Amino acid sequence: MQSETIENYLKTIYHISGGNASIVNNKQLADKLGVIPATVTEAVKKLHELKLVIYEKSYGTRLTAAGSKMALSIVRRHRIWETYLEKELGFGWDEVHEIAEELEHIKNDKLIKKLSEKLGHPNFDPHGDPIPDEKGKIQKSNFIKLSEARPKKNYKIMGVTDHSSAFLKYLEKHQLIIGASLSIKTIEQFDHSIVLFCKNKEVSISPKATECIIVQEA
């Protein structure tokens, strides 16, 4: 199995399982990876052989300790590159994901070390996602989704879970960028859309969007 393929599988398993090595099924993997489930079946069998996952037939797949370690290292590379592209090379936060998707596969520990160093060892990428350290440790946080926020309270935007250019541009338009402060005015009970104040303007955010914005109570 080619290294880049392995890495994309491990990373995707990691992301779907939410970082806690919980079980992932073929359909989800197939969808995220853009292949059909039959292809996933073959792949996870091989990853099992490599002892990077535990694959139980007709049930699902989860990362082993070794697989988890590899996944974390790929996630680290991805997020370091995203941060570097934004901070050092002046790319927009909506542009970096796609490029990092390729750069993440360049395996040279010294390279990542130098990039991280130059950035002052950042803990979060431009989307607010935590960057695992060399050992794979991720900084804990009390972030919640905006959809879980309570009325009247104040929050700070810490990240996003949708990295698409369309979504990020939409956020920028409303000045809903990382670090911005906001307060919840009301939450519509019938459709869960949220009306909030940000930069002295009132904005109504759809439930789909509130699911993709990560905040921290201020």
Next chain:
Amino acid sequence: MQSETIENYLKTIYHISGGNASIVNNKQLADKLGVIPATVTEAVKKLHELKLVIYEKSYGTRLTAAGSKMALSIVRRHRIWETYLEKELGFGWDEVHEIAEELEHIKNDKLIKKLSEKLGHPNFDPHGDPIPDEKGKIQKSNFIKLSEARPKKNYKIMGVTDHSSAFLKYLEKHQLIIGASLSIKTIEQFDHSIVLFCKNKEVSISPKATECIIVQEA
């Protein structure tokens, strides 16, 4: 044919042909690419189909205009990355080639543009090799191999043609780095080894090494 494979073939054809689209044979390609000639035969047939080379059976292969353009763009990416790794990230000139060998395949014009910009649009890489511009144009120079230098004259080291870590470390040991001035003391007629002065020290350089050092008359 996968893009990375195509790129490595085109780049290698370009290098062997010395940049003038002259004919290249299978054996040379096979050696440089680390495959057997049979594999090259198959590959050049496909590249011919793609109109990137002209392949004439049992005779040889040369780049078309399109192939040449692609090759130049890969060479540009490679050398920009090498320069960036050395100048911005502090890698040694003996370390950058290997990493650039991977980075060169990331195709994002804006990325290369930003790197080049940050470096002030350099014309030469850490080994003294010219960096083609966005249009593929290469700066002309009057560089010669040290093996072609004349006694008594003074020269400046402009580059190397062997990028191996072993060779570059050997040069550093004798302070024969890019930009260094030297004068030729004598040239041994029987084996063509060269005795030269550099940094007030006399060094004898083997013919194999003089073939790999590029100089300019001072």
Next chain:
DNA sequence: TTATTAATTTTGGCTTACCAAAAAATTAAT
């Protein structure tokens, strides 16, 4: 000009990573 050597191509085969379609198993709905 033969004979020998070297380079090239052909043929047959392998592995990886994918897909399509059919079969089997699981899960959800009635």
Next chain:
DNA sequence: ATTAATTTTTTGGTAAGCCAAAATTAATAA
């Protein structure tokens, strides 16, 4: 408890990129 829908696996097949060995062609030496 059946039926229907969904997910998963199996089976058969493809294209890319490689190799080994045999056959061909070209180049070199005798």
